Amino acid sequence: MDVIDWLRAALGEDADDVLSFEPDHLDAARGDHSGWVSDGLPLAVVNARTVDHVQATMRAASEFRVPVVPRGAGTGLAGGANATAGSLVLSVARMNRILEISAEDQLAVVEPGVVNGDLNAALEPFGLFFAPDPASKAISTVGGNIATNAGGLLCAKYGVTRDAVLGLDVVLADGRLLRTGHRTVKGVTGYDLTSLLVGSEGTLGVIVGATVRVLPQPQGEPMTLGALFPDVRAASDAAARVTAAHLRPAVMELLDGPALDRISAHLGERTIRDALGATGGAAYLLVQFDGPGAAADAALASTLIAETGGTVRVAADAEEGERLLAIRRAFHPALAASGTVLIEDVAVPRSRMPEMFAAIERIGERYGIAIPTVAHAGDGNLHPNFVTQGDEIGQEVWDAAGDLFRTAVALGGTLTGEHGVGVLKRRWLAEELGPDSYELQVKLKSVFDPLGILNPGKVFG
């Protein structure tokens, strides 16, 4: 009897529905949205529909010492959910029910496969929202957001995914079901296992349920500003002045010159002119305020931006605001249209952003690679995108990325702000953490996963 026979028996009459051996499915599970595809095929994809299915899978894997790769929508950017040779891919994408929305307690209870955007659509009639907003929110799952502690555009004001998770249901490596956290805002009984599991990238357990905090939608209409600058340093200064004035924009996004050029080429200069009343410029800053102070905040920000050399347009209505947002949204499509893209994800203290932008320019020149960059300027999280020609990401890109990571860490930052380590960044992890922290984390993993079957090879080397 092998692991598949054992699992088939455990799944009983659900086995045929749950287990897939289709070559296409096995093959698709080797990739994610990073562009990286793993070597070798998994044994099967387990399309779990229930917690029982997940528990049966983990018991089978424990029995036969078979690696399990937990997976949601497969929209990750670090190779964290990619199948490896001989593994069981445990997909929770079909566990996609919203089990409860409590308007009174401002929380939702969901299965892990619920798509972030679907949860938000369901919350909308209650005037509530789930704050984590990764760019992938239309297609990524809440479980995946939690497994990677996903960020997004709203984090500086509304927090990262960790801040939105009250409790988790997790199937452990041996198949036991663990419940962590509370339905309450506060709770300090024992260690914060919930936070430990958030961002653990499938290496500590399989998330099968989550109780998440939801927030009232901000009152009133948001106010949106867009501004062009002669260079990225001026745009960066303007963002710093907005922060220094103690304004708290919901969104503050910065595009550098190479990014703006590509967007301009992609959308057409006319679109930029229609949105901003101007073209040219070598950096773009998008700022959006919400809540009752939005209009006053936008007026002050507009002044600060103009003083810093920006040509600013304050959107008069939602339609104009949408045009300003569209420039930012065109970043990824514009890049994808211009070559093969490696999306990077460093974060630095906000005050070090100008140095980081300068370093990106230097690295681009040194390696001869275009690195258009967008930054969540409110929280110092930059996405330098390495654009090359050809189908594969070459060694020179990884060398350049290594330089980038070391620079971010040297500036007091990190090699990943919101995407996670997965496979693609594991070679630099120990360097950032240092040997003591790395060793401690490996030991913590072994408490949860003594057999080393949970997403082995991910995060840690």
Next chain:
Amino acid sequence: MDVIDWLRAALGEDADDVLSFEPDHLDAARGDHSGWVSDGLPLAVVNARTVDHVQATMRAASEFRVPVVPRGAGTGLAGGANATAGSLVLSVARMNRILEISAEDQLAVVEPGVVNGDLNAALEPFGLFFAPDPASKAISTVGGNIATNAGGLLCAKYGVTRDAVLGLDVVLADGRLLRTGHRTVKGVTGYDLTSLLVGSEGTLGVIVGATVRVLPQPQGEPMTLGALFPDVRAASDAAARVTAAHLRPAVMELLDGPALDRISAHLGERTIRDALGATGGAAYLLVQFDGPGAAADAALASTLIAETGGTVRVAADAEEGERLLAIRRAFHPALAASGTVLIEDVAVPRSRMPEMFAAIERIGERYGIAIPTVAHAGDGNLHPNFVTQGDEIGQEVWDAAGDLFRTAVALGGTLTGEHGVGVLKRRWLAEELGPDSYELQVKLKSVFDPLGILNPGKVFG
């Protein structure tokens, strides 16, 4: 050579300054603000001034297998920092420097012994504040706030201590110095050790430094409301309606009838009448809004409260607001004046507060104990205070508290919202967590503390 000789040698010329064997000091370290005093005396109190002192202490303790009890200001309410027989009390109260305030990055770097209020005083000129605001903030340390994941009045809007901690410097059981987290808002490299350490009550390591997030002070003047209600259910309903209207008060505090009676007796009925323009009532709700929407929010809340049967006073100015706040602030002094007090700390989902108040009344009647209660009504965290006569907290109080805890857990809540487990709640911990979580947490502790020398007997049985 014993542990003291070894430590004296390691401390060198600092030894006399750092080590205390004064009977008064040893005795004082047996208590905290819970009223509970441990049996037996510690070997010494180590008054560390530097990270080196802390490292030397942990190395000595490892060498001789001597328990170490980390301690800040000793203002805890769960017996978590109380000395035990034969231990080294490792006080970091003298490590009280603010090392950096970065207005640009909206963070502060502090030693653990900095008093919360002192940090806030230092931030004030920058227009910034450290959001965690336990009632003890004038005397409790930032390190202690972190070790217990302290809460306070502002949490529903501004988060708990965990949300304010970006990174930690921690001395491990064997004396190594571990750095966790980042100076950035975002960062997802490896497990969230920072969050694991927050609230770990000295059982995983000794916090010797913290990088904390600070926030811009809200704009404009706060608006304060006070209201009397015929009963606690009506007050609870009013709080629920404020939440349901998607208002986000900075402060929303609820006092029940027994609490209000004692405060009235303590302050005098005249003071209540001066503040509220009315007396009588069997519950008090205090609501404060801040930020640009404060006035509009207060107007709406006032209407909702009146509709729910409350007699409401909206403070016209800061002085009137102060009088409304003073009623709430008199809770603890009024109780202390009326007997021996055990301060409890359950949390329930907000929607279950009326049931929790009803249960508190039932438990009070069943055990013949007065249980005046104040609740942070914005987040469902209740502090039932068991008031008895005599110097000691009797067994019937603990039996009643046990009932209280079980009720809170049964309602989807927890036996401690913000005070921690320490010694006083450890007997109920396994019941709330369940055997799997409890066992896992004990194993996690042993990764950090294989010799079991870090605050043994605290949190876990």
